[in-house]
Amino acid sequence: MRTCLVVDDSSVIRKVARRILEGLDFQIVEAEDGEKALEICKRELPEAILLDWNMPVMDGYEFLGNLRRMPGGDQPKVVFCTTENDVAHIARALHAGANEYIMKPFDKDIVTAKFQEVGLI
Amino acid sequence: MTPSDYEFLRKFLKDRSGLDLSADKQYLVESRLIPLARKAGLPGLGELVAKLKNGTEPLAAEVVEAMTTNETFFFRDKVPFDHLKATVLPELLRARASRRALRIWCAASSTGQEPYSIAMCLKELGPTLAGWRVEIVATDLSHGVLDKSRAGLFSQFEVQRGLPIQLLVKHFTQVGELWQLNADIRSMVQFKQLNLLQDFSHLGGFDVIFCRNVLIYFDQNTKTNVFGRLAKRIEPDGFLMLGAAETVVGLTDAFKPYPDRRGLYVANTARTAHAGAASAMPLRIVAAR
Numbered sequence: 001m002r003t004c005l006v007v008d009d010s011s012v013i014r015k016v017a018r019r020i021l022e023g024l025d026f027q028i029v030e031a032e033d034g035e036k037a038l039e040i041c042k043r044e045l046p047e048a049i050l051l052d053w054n055m056p057v058m059d060g061y062e063f064l065g066n067l068r069r070m071p072g073g074d075q076p077k078v079v080f081c082t083t084e085n086d087v088a089h090i091a092r093a094l095h096a097g098a099n100e101y102i103m104k105p106f107d108k109d110i111v112t113a114k115f116q117e118v119g120l121i
Numbered sequence: 122m123t124p125s126d127y128e129f130l131r132k133f134l135k136d137r138s139g140l141d142l143s144a145d146k147q148y149l150v151e152s153r154l155i156p157l158a159r160k161a162g163l164p165g166l167g168e169l170v171a172k173l174k175n176g177t178e179p180l181a182a183e184v185v186e187a188m189t190t191n192e193t194f195f196f197r198d199k200v201p202f203d204h205l206k207a208t209v210l211p212e213l214l215r216a217r218a219s220r221r222a223l224r225i226w227c228a229a230s231s232t233g234q235e236p237y238s239i240a241m242c243l244k245e246l247g248p249t250l251a252g253w254r255v256e257i258v259a260t261d262l263s264h265g266v267l268d269k270s271r272a273g274l275f276s277q278f279e280v281q282r283g284l285p286i287q288l289l290v291k292h293f294t295q296v297g298e299l300w301q302l303n304a305d306i307r308s309m310v311q312f313k314q315l316n317l318l319q320d321f322s323h324l325g326g327f328d329v330i331f332c333r334n335v336l337i338y339f340d341q342n343t344k345t346n347v348f349g350r351l352a353k354r355i356e357p358d359g360f361l362m363l364g365a366a367e368t369v370v371g372l373t374d375a376f377k378p379y380p381d382r383r384g385l386y387v388a389n390t391a392r393t394a395h396a397g398a399a400s401a402m403p404l405r406i407v408a409a410r
Contacts, residue, residue, distance in 0.1 A: 085277065090290055101286040103277050110281045116199065117285050 001027045002120070003044075007037040007060065008052040008081070013104075017050055017081070020108045024121060034058030038066055045072055048120050050111075051098075053082035053089070061096060068097040077118045081106060122147055126170045130154075130184075133173060137185045138262055139318050139347075141340040153187045186263045190338070193231040194282035196238045201333065201362050204385045205242055209360045213328050214249065216358055222254040226327045226354070228317060229335035230259035233270030233310070234279070237302055239331070240309040241288055258324060260315035267312045273302035317347055320401040321354065328356050333384075334364035341372065348373035350401070352388060361386040 004026040006017045011032075018028045029046060031037035035058040037049070049067075053060040060080060067073045077099045082089070085103040093101055099118040102110055115121045127147050134140040142150070151166065158169040161180060172180055196202050213223060227236040236259035243255055261267055280289055280300045293300040315321055317335065330351055336344045352375035355361060361376055363369070363384050369376045376386040 087290060087295055090286060094287065094290065098286075103281060106281070107278075110278070113194075113282050114286075117283075 001025060002048065003027045003029060003046040004048040004050060005029045005031060005037060005040060005046040005076075006050045007031045007034065007055070007063065008050075009033060009055040010052075013052070013081075017111070020111050021050070023108070024112060024115060034060060034063030034066075037063055041067055041070065041073070041076075046076055048115070049076050049078045050081050050102075051078055053080060053084045053093075061092065064093070064096045064098060077115075077120055079114050079118065122151060122166045126166055129170050129174070130166075133181075134185065134188055135340070137181070137318075138189065138316065139339040139343045140188055141338060141343070150188070154184060157183060157187045182264075186265055189263055189266075191231045191263070191266050192334075193234045194279065195234045195284035195288075197235065197283055197333075198365055198384075199283070200365075201331070201384055202238060202242060204362070204379075204382050205239065205329075206245075208379070208382055208385065209329055209362075210242070210246070212358075213360075217253075217328070221252055222256075223329075224256045224258070224325065224327045225329040226324065226331070227257065227259040228315075228330060228332040228351075230261050230266075230270060230312070232266045232275075232279075233259065233273065233312070234275075234283075235259075235331060235333070236270075236310045236312075237273070237306060238283075240306045241292055243309065244292070244306060255309065257310045258313065258327075259310050260313045260321075260324075262314070262316050264314055267314055270310075270312050271307075273307045274299045275302075276300075318343070318401065321350065324354065326356055326359075327354055328359045329362070330355055330359070331362045333362060333367070336367050337364065345372050346401075348375055352376065355388055357388055357390060359388065361388075 004021050006014050006028055008014050009032050014030050021028055026048065029040055031040055033055045051060040051064065060082065064078060078097065079100040079102060080093045080098045081102040081104060083104045090101050100114045102114055112121065127150065130150055131142045134142060154166055154169060158166055163169050173184065217223060225239055230236050236257050240257055243250060259270065274296065276299060280293065289300065292303050292306050294303060332351060336347060348369060351361065363386065365384060369386055374389055377389040379385040379387050
């Protein structure tokens with residue numbers, strides 16, 4: 001079973017994402033900020049990462065930069081999932097190495113479509 | 122709703138739009154038409170049926186529009202667009218190299234995501250199509266969805282269903298909480314009102330016809346009739362794209378499946394010479410559009 005790391009400081013969002021992604025046959029690992037997510041990735045890289053932007057300690061953008069610089073860090077498919085719903089943020093995320101971008105609020109159809117788009121389903 | 126009102130509406134909708142409702146779809150009719158009846162100031166469906174029987178045309182058109190299903194999204198099902206990019210366009214670019222013209226028809230284009238997805242696929246070809254005359258004709262029964270299509274404005278929810286984020290950034294502009302397709306993509310598509318039950322020979326011939334997820338609502342005879350008339354509108358080496366749940370098998374021999382490309386069909390040239398008999402469905406009530 002493939003693993004998806006869900007990184008979001010909101011436990012509600014993590015719970016919703018877990019429910020959707022478990023329905024898509026992913027095993028879920030959770031982190032509440034970028035720093036904790038990076039620690040998890042250093043131990044074992046997941047196949048997919050659903051990533052919030054604004055979080056305490058280390059935000060999603062900084063996490064993504066660190067991830068992509070790690071050995072093998074170019075492998076996980078990263079899907080941003082954020083309330084930053086403007087072109088400037090989307091362009092920044094893509095430039096930093098995001099594979100897809102979900103604008104909150106989201107639902108199962110959107111997550112499924114985005115994961116299909118990057119070849120995770 | 123009384124059984125006789127339901128029977129009237131079933132027949133009315135089939136004559137008007139081809140929609141083939143089974144006997145157990147009263148709930149669907151009620152859920153779509155009760156709000157319409159209230160909006161028209163009528164107490165219920167009985168009164169709505171009475172008005173339709175008196176031939177109130179604007180209301181009749183609204184009833185048909187309310188019963189149409191407009192589910193669509195960008196690059197829906199993905200595979201047809203992979204076929205378009207990997208098989209259809211390369212073959213047509215070779216075959217039309219001297220004519221340098223392509224005509225594509227989206228029959229039942231709903232709110233525009235399908236023709237605009239095709240337009241974006243073509244745009245991605247870049248200089249390959251420089252100097253070509255490319256026409257995308259998109260038709261639908263409903264004036265309401267055509268108006269929305271022409272505006273090219275989509276909600277955040279709509280642009281997240283099937284549209285790769287790179288294409289959103291490249292081809293859309295944020296307008297408040299909505300996203301608008303840029304003018305260069307919008308201008309590639311001509312939208313026209315059309316009832317597939319009626320004659321569509323005036324549209325001319327096409328190299329590719331997308332007719333996806335509309336024939337599923339028609340009965341067998343109507344499907345066969347429409348296939349027969351589509352066959353006359355498609356170039357001998359053209360392509361027909363159907364929805365994932367649709368097939369020509371058992372309905373027509375005017376088309377045959379393209380090998381290993383699910384949903385993609387080509388003219389059955391062995392049969393085409395004899396496919397001249399199909400004409401528009403006889404409409405009991407002629408739409409005044």
